[in-house]
Amino acid sequence: MPSRSLPEDFQWGVATSAYQIEGAAFQGGRGPSIWDTFSHTPGKVVDGHTGDVACDHYHRLEEDLDLLVALGVNAYRFSVAWPRVMPDGRFPLNPKGLDFYDRMLDGLCARGIRSQLTLYHWDLPQSLHEARGWGHRDTLQHFTDYAQVIARRLGDRVDSIATINEPWVVATLGYERGIFAPGLTDRRLAMQVSHHLLMAHGLAVQALRALVPRVKLGIVLNLAPTYAARASAADRAKAQLEDGLLVRWYMDPLFRGCYPQDVLEHLGADAPSVKPEELKLIREPTDFLGVNYYTRNFVHAEDPNLKPPGKLGFTDMGWEVYPQGLTHLLLRLAHDYSPPPFYITENGAAFVDRLEGDSVHDLKRVHYLEQHIAAMNAARDQGVDVRGYFAWSFLDNFEWASGYLKRFGLVHVDFESQRRVLKDSALWYRNFIAAQQPWRPEAAGI
Ligand code: FCB
Secondary structure: OOOOOOOOOOEEEEEOOHHHHOOOOOOOOOOOEHHHHHHOOOOOOHHHOOOOOOOOHHHOHHHHHHHHHHHOOOEEEEEOOHHHHOOOOOOOOOHHHHHHHHHHHHHHHHOOOEEEEEEEOOOOEHHHHHOOHHHOOHHHHHHHHHHHHHHHHHOOOOOEEEEEEOHHHHHHHHHHOOOOOOOOOOHHHHHHHHHHHHHHHHHHHHHHHHHOOOOEEEEEEEOOOEEEOOOOHHHHHHHHHHHHHHHHHHHHHHHOOOOOHHHHHHHHHHOOOOOHHHHHHHOOOOOEEEEEOOOOEEEOOOOOOOOOOOOOOEOOOOOEOOOHHHHHHHHHHHHHHOOOOEEEEEEOOOOOOOEEOOEEOOHHHHHHHHHHHHHHHHHHHOOOOEEEEEEEOOEOOOOHHHOOOOOOOOEEEOOOOOOEEEOHHHHHHHHHHHHHOOOOOOOOOO
């Protein structure tokens, strides 16, 4: 399976985000975020679960960093909680919050693990939300201030900084469908938010470039190819529109300087108001594009709930296992946009795991990872420049509206005792990564 052209510094990592693992939601001077409010609102998250404690990572930092060593990864993707660093989303700073990330970066450096830092993985400070949040342009300036704070304090030790994680999820699930925080159902606002998120990205990239020119900068998008269920004109048109809303709505402004015309027409009065200089800002050059891939889209004009064939099965999220979609997606993005180098910043699967003593025999997850790494390598072998792969997720964690019921971790977490156990997928990943390293006589004891 090693790809012919795998560079020596290819990043093999795991990914997490702050709200999903840190816990200590009301400790260390952290302010509330929209996810605290949302998860504490009855009926929003399965069984009333919240991120109050999560994996208690805030108190178990060193132990968890040691687990990264046990996994053998050479890179770790995590996010900073904006309200831990700036409890109200603006100055003043919370020094204790910054100290936590400072310790994390020192701990990663000491262990020889590279850091991919994400600034915004959905935990908007609640007080900014109350001042209209991502619907208001002032938030863009606050975000830029926050980005600068992080760069000044941590920029000497990070490998890369991603501005925003999955703006489609933030805008569409948070502001249009209301199933994620802040739980609004206003399409016009959602589309304006998507534009503001992209502007916030551009502003932060400009500010960071000036402060930390050595650090690689980019954005992370959730992307998937969309396939029509039938060859009919109606299904094809639907697939084209879905692709427009998910892929082109973000890729076009980032890499071509415009929003897709067909989607603007579809949105009509709900389209955001956009100025030419804002499009220029969004197109600010970056060093990488992060792609989160889980499954494909499969659309039928009349039946929105039609299931895809699922020849390789479905995950516990009900998502079809469709690794070839990752190859298709990467080839298409490289062809249509000539973007900067890719990282696969998230890829993984939730399955129902059984803890048996000190083992979890999660063979389905092993297969999922194997198949998707092979799919990534198929794109690399056809010339697509991918520089790293991050399995989602390091630990079982708070899976947003699904609470703790969906387990994505390579490491099993007992949320009562906080005991961690390496699943078979973690052991497999460790061996796989070791096999990718060039052969060295000293490692073989020669
Ligand atoms: C992605 C999110 C990540 C995780 C996975 C399953 O959309 O970025 O936090 O929840 O899905």
